[in-house]
Amino acid sequence: xxxxxxxxxxxxxxxxxxxxxxxxxxxxxxxxxxxSDYAVISGHSRIVGAAALVYPDADxxxxxxxxxxxxxxxxxxxRWDYVQEDGGRLAPGEWFDGVTxxxxxxxxxxxRLPDPFFELVRTTMSRLDAALGAEAADEIGHEIKRAIxxxxxxxxxxxxTKKTSLATYLSFRRGYCTMDVQVVLDKWINGGRSFAALRDxxxxxxxDDVVVRFGCLSNDYYSWGREKKAVDKSNAVRxxxxxxxxxxxxxxxxxxxxxxxxxxxxxCIEESIKRSGHLGSHAQELLDYLACHRPLIYAAAxxxxxxNRYR
Amino acid sequence: xxxxxxxxxxxxxxxxxxxxxxxxxxxxxxxxxxxSDYAVISGHSRIVGAAALVYPDADxxxxxxxxxxxxxxxxxxxRWDYVQEDGGRLAPGEWFDGVTxxxxxxxxxxxRLPDPFFELVRTTMSRLDAALGAEAADEIGHEIKRAIxxxxxxxxxxxxTKKTSLATYLSFRRGYCTMDVQVVLDKWINGGRSFAALRDxxxxxxxDDVVVRFGCLSNDYYSWGREKKAVDKSNAVRxxxxxxxxxxxxxxxxxxxxxxxxxxxxxCIEESIKRSGHLGSHAQELLDYLACHRPLIYAAAxxxxxxNRYR
Numbered sequence: 001x002x003x004x005x006x007x008x009x010x011x012x013x014x015x016x017x018x019x020x021x022x023x024x025x026x027x028x029x030x031x032x033x034x035x036s037d038y039a040v041i042s043g044h045s046r047i048v049g050a051a052a053l054v055y056p057d058a059d060x061x062x063x064x065x066x067x068x069x070x071x072x073x074x075x076x077x078x079r080w081d082y083v084q085e086d087g088g089r090l091a092p093g094e095w096f097d098g099v100t101x102x103x104x105x106x107x108x109x110x111x112r113l114p115d116p117f118f119e120l121v122r123t124t125m126s127r128l129d130a131a132l133g134a135e136a137a138d139e140i141g142h143e144i145k146r147a148i149x150x151x152x153x154x155x156x157x158x159x160x161t162k163k164t165s166l167a168t169y170l171s172f173r174r175g176y177c178t179m180d181v182q183v184v185l186d187k188w189i190n191g192g193r194s195f196a197a198l199r200d201x202x203x204x205x206x207x208d209d210v211v212v213r214f215g216c217l218s219n220d221y222y223s224w225g226r227e228k229k230a231v232d233k234s235n236a237v238r239x240x241x242x243x244x245x246x247x248x249x250x251x252x253x254x255x256x257x258x259x260x261x262x263x264x265x266x267x268c269i270e271e272s273i274k275r276s277g278h279l280g281s282h283a284q285e286l287l288d289y290l291a292c293h294r295p296l297i298y299a300a301a302x303x304x305x306x307x308n309r310y311r
Numbered sequence: 312x313x314x315x316x317x318x319x320x321x322x323x324x325x326x327x328x329x330x331x332x333x334x335x336x337x338x339x340x341x342x343x344x345x346x347s348d349y350a351v352i353s354g355h356s357r358i359v360g361a362a363a364l365v366y367p368d369a370d371x372x373x374x375x376x377x378x379x380x381x382x383x384x385x386x387x388x389x390r391w392d393y394v395q396e397d398g399g400r401l402a403p404g405e406w407f408d409g410v411t412x413x414x415x416x417x418x419x420x421x422x423r424l425p426d427p428f429f430e431l432v433r434t435t436m437s438r439l440d441a442a443l444g445a446e447a448a449d450e451i452g453h454e455i456k457r458a459i460x461x462x463x464x465x466x467x468x469x470x471x472t473k474k475t476s477l478a479t480y481l482s483f484r485r486g487y488c489t490m491d492v493q494v495v496l497d498k499w500i501n502g503g504r505s506f507a508a509l510r511d512x513x514x515x516x517x518x519d520d521v522v523v524r525f526g527c528l529s530n531d532y533y534s535w536g537r538e539k540k541a542v543d544k545s546n547a548v549r550x551x552x553x554x555x556x557x558x559x560x561x562x563x564x565x566x567x568x569x570x571x572x573x574x575x576x577x578x579c580i581e582e583s584i585k586r587s588g589h590l591g592s593h594a595q596e597l598l599d600y601l602a603c604h605r606p607l608i609y610a611a612a613x614x615x616x617x618x619n620r621y622r
Contacts, residue, residue: 093589142511150513156587160579165569167478168576171520175513200453202461202486209482258476265479268471276467278404 001225002252004305005218007263011298016060017052023060024048024067027123033075033116040078041071044308053299055189062189065127069140069185072099072121073178079117080151096148103141136188143181150175158234162242169239170216176234177219179212182296186211191292195285203286207269211293214262215300221255222304263297266290312536313563315616316529318574322609327371328363334371335359335378338434344386344427351389352382355619364610366500373500376438380451380496383410383432384489390428391462407459414452447499454492461486469545473553480550481527487545488530490523493607497522501603506596514597518580522604525573526611532566533615574608577601 014020028041041047051058051067058066079095098118102109106125113119129137154176161169174180187195198204220227220236227235236258240251273279273286325331339352352358362369362378369377390406406428413420413429417436424430440448465487472480485491498506509515531538531547538546547569551562584590584597 146511146513152589153514153583153587156583156589159586160583164576164579165572167524168517168521168573168580171517172513175516180513200457202457202483202491203464205486206479206482210479213478261476262479265475268475269479272464272467272471275470276464278463278467 001305002221002256005221005256005259005301007260007297007301009263009294009298011053011295011302012056014052014056014058014063016058016063017048019060020051020063020067021048023064024071027064027068028071028120031116031119031123033120036078037075037117041074045074046303046306046308047071047074049306050299050303053303054186054296056295058189059131061127062131065124065131066185066189068120068124068127069181072117072124075117075120076151080154093152096152100145100148103144132188135194139194140181140184140188143184144178147175147178147181154234161234161239164239165243166236166239169234169236170213173216173220173234173236174212177216179215182215183208183211183293186292186296187289190295191288195289197282197285198289201282201286203269203273204289207266207286207290207293210262210265210269211296214259214266214297217255217259217262218300218304221252221259224252224255259301266293266297312616313532313567316532316567316570316612318571318608318612320574320605320609322364322606322613323367325363325367325369325374327369327374328359330371331362331374331378332359334375335382338375338379339382339431342427342430342434344431347389348386348428352385356385357614357617357619358382358385360617361610361614364614365497365607367606369500370442372438373442376435376442377496377500379431379435379438380492383428383435386428386431387462391465404463407463411456411459414455443499446505450505451492451495451499454495455489458486458489458492465545472545472550475550476554477547477550480545480547481524484527484545484547485523488527490526493526494519494522494604497603497607498600501606502599506600508593508596509600512593512597514580514584515600518577518597518601518604521573521576521580522607525570525577525608528566528570528573529611529615532563532570535563535566570612577604577608 024047025042028038033041047070048063048067051063051070055063055066076095076099095115095117098113098115099121102113102118102121103125106122107129109122113122125137125141128140132140150172153172157172187193195204217236224235224237228238236255237248237251240246240254241248244251244254246254270287270290273283273290276283279286335358336353339349344352358381359374359378362374362381366374366377387406387410406426409424409426409429410432413424413432414436417433418440420433424433436448436452439451443451461483464483468483498504506515528547535546535548539549547566548559548562551557551565552559555562555565557565581598581601584594584601587594590597
């Protein structure tokens with residue numbers, strides 16, 4: 001494991017994690033998931049532990065729903081990384097389309113779905129809907145489908161990462177690593193509202209750009225040790241080695257520096273909002289929005305050192 | 312002037328530029344603009360020349376409307392760069408609010424507006440509406456108001472550019488330099504439609520990210536000589552000197568390399584769309600969308616070497 005990314009913001013753990021953990025364990029056990037899927041989201045993977053850092057103030061029901069989404073992500077991520085090895089599973093295209101269908105039909109879908117993974121996705125959508133309401137669940141579902149569109153693209157795009165810049169890699173990466181879904185979860189769970197007034201605000205967009213950049217880069221930083229064995233081209237360290245000609249340790253240090261820089265950028269945005277006389281009441285809405293993402297940044301920098309996922 | 316940014320794409324000039332030029336000259340002459348405003352959008356500034364490169368296939372009416380928008384931009388940009396020097400003009404906040412008001416009310420507004428610059432904006436909106444239709448004019452107007460929100464922010468943000476990354480600078484810059492307006496103009500004028508099906512597409516977003524990056528960086532590259540005298544903190548060369556510790560010529564070379572890299576990135580995106588079996592008919596829509604921006608890239612790399620604006 002590389003050195004932890006340090007920063008001053010002090011994170012908090014959700015006090016409801018024990019309650020959420022027990023409900024989470026019984027739900028995933030009852031889904032009859034394939035062994036390889038179940039293994040990565042149970043035991044020492046500490047999935048609820050991650051959600052407890054990202055959503056420190058969520059009630060137990062919401063924390064459970066968010067943990068189930070994280071579990072969907074981890075299963076999907078692992079299937080993608082090891083797709084050649086396990087013939088038993090669906091091909092990427094099949095399970096991507098299956099997830100999109102679940103997101104479109106979960107409210108009316110019939111009996112059990114063919115792949116237990118789709119049952120996990122269906123359970124997640126219904127729990128998010130119950131915990132956050134239909135408007136939130138629909139927006140989250142919409143972003144999940146966008147992420148699936150990007151994931152279908154990753155297979156083609158990986159052939160070009162040797163020639164393209166880190167900036168363009170991150171433009172795609174934020175989609176297929178679901179950071180675009182994450183910023184929507186952050187605002188609904190940690191902010192408790194749609195922040196509709198900020199939808200077209202250029203300062204809100206700059207906040208998201210920094211947060212997703214940190215999310216992508218920190219994930220690449222911590223997962224490099226694991227991913228480089230799986231010959232995964234989709235990693236910022238690999239991009240800097242291929243594209244900027246850095247050796248491995250220099251590239252890893254650069255990615256780490258960019259993570260620390262992203263936090264400085266977020267602090268500057270926050271400070272400049274506080275100093276802006278022209279924003280009026282809009283300033284507090286922007287500050288509340290930015291605050292929704294602080295726990296994610298803390299979790300993205302801390303959780304990888306707690307889970308066995310990146311060992 | 313720094314060396315021109317070279318690339319293979321062969322640009323075309325709109326054959327209707329002479330007709331558009333004569334209508335443009337008489338319109339701006341009749342607006343009774345302040346001398347300093349009129350000077351930067353007439354004579355050797357070659358505003359219609361720029362539009363003729365960006366919109367090679369537009370009819371004369373559309374080319375005229377697009378030229379008037381470029382004129383609005385240039386006046387606004389100059390007022391911002393030299394705001395301290397000319398007490399006679401409105402303060403930034405006043406003319407920003409004035410432009411927003413024109414965009415909101417131009418269809419119903421009464422007699423002449425206090426500042427002839429607002430008449431230029433009003434004339435531009437009505438010409439865009441006549442040439443492209445209400446849906447396009449409304450979307451363009453919406454983006455203009457977003458750009459104004461970002462311009463109000465630039466004054467605060469410039470205090471932080473010494474501490475923040477080039478990536479975060481570009482997140483803001485694309486707003487207040489109106490590249491977000493430009494990509495909307497490109498699709499309506501060069502593509503002739505809304506491309507609504509691509510609104511949430513992650514590949515379309517990556518295309519825009521590259522195009523606006525090229526637009527911002529190439530403008531900073533060519534205008535550095537002029538802007539460094541005006542102590543403008545809002546320039547990528549300045550950011551790299553302050554933030555990455557480069558000397559001036561190294562920073563300038565880096566910005567130029569990033570421009571050339573952006574073109575490579577766009578070529579890779581185009582090629583990967585062509586190679587994507589899973590996209591079906593969606594592929595042509597994405598290719599058409601990407602093609603809308605090619606003339607802008609050519610113009611952004613060529614026009615600065617033709618106009619007197621950056622001498």
